[in-house]
Amino acid sequence: MKRRGGKRHDRLREGYGAADGKGSHNGDNSRPDAGEMDASMEAEFQALLGGHLRRWDERMQPPQPSLDALEQLVAGKKKAIHASLLRELLLLWTIGAVVISGLWMLLSSGVAWFAGLQAAVLAGAALFLAATAKKEKEVNPE
Known part of the structure; x- marks a missing residue:
């Protein structure tokens, strides 16, 4: 049976733990919680672009008609x-x-x-x- 995914797929399987027991993310052969991933992605996004987006939003107020x-x-x-x-x-x-x-x-x-x-x-x-x-x-x- 041919495997799909290549090297990147293998690294993901090893990094997050696979069903066959190879590799582990946090030592218990389970994937990280979706909430943890969302929180870390949100923190990374805020660190990279949060300030810039807030300043951009403040400048982009639509003009109110008279x-x-x-x-x-x-x-x-x-x-x-x-x-x-x-x-x-x-x-x-x-x-x-x-x-x-x-x-x-x-x-x-x-x-x-x-x-x-x-x-x-x-x-x-x-x-x-x-x-x-x-x-x-x-x-x-x-």
Whole structure:
């Protein structure tokens, strides 16, 4: 059976104790505790880079925006929302005017056509409501 890892793997096995009893880290054929390794790595990291990172963090404070800048941001957002709502309202009134004009022309051309369209719209609305109510019962069976 071929062994994997090479010389580095052998040194690690000898340094931390292997299952076959060769080598030992602390004389009891066991690996060092993970907490001990974390603490030693943390101490080494702090010794090498801790001070530099703390000074870097202190220098890298993000600038706080001024009150005027925040007020301008809010005012710009409100203006954009107002314009969007106004455009949607204008579109709603335009569509409503087209629909009402079409129905008015249909009514003036003949009451039978108007009544037939109204009956078809009523039937379509009833079918739509029935279909959505059925789906809602499947989702929320109370």
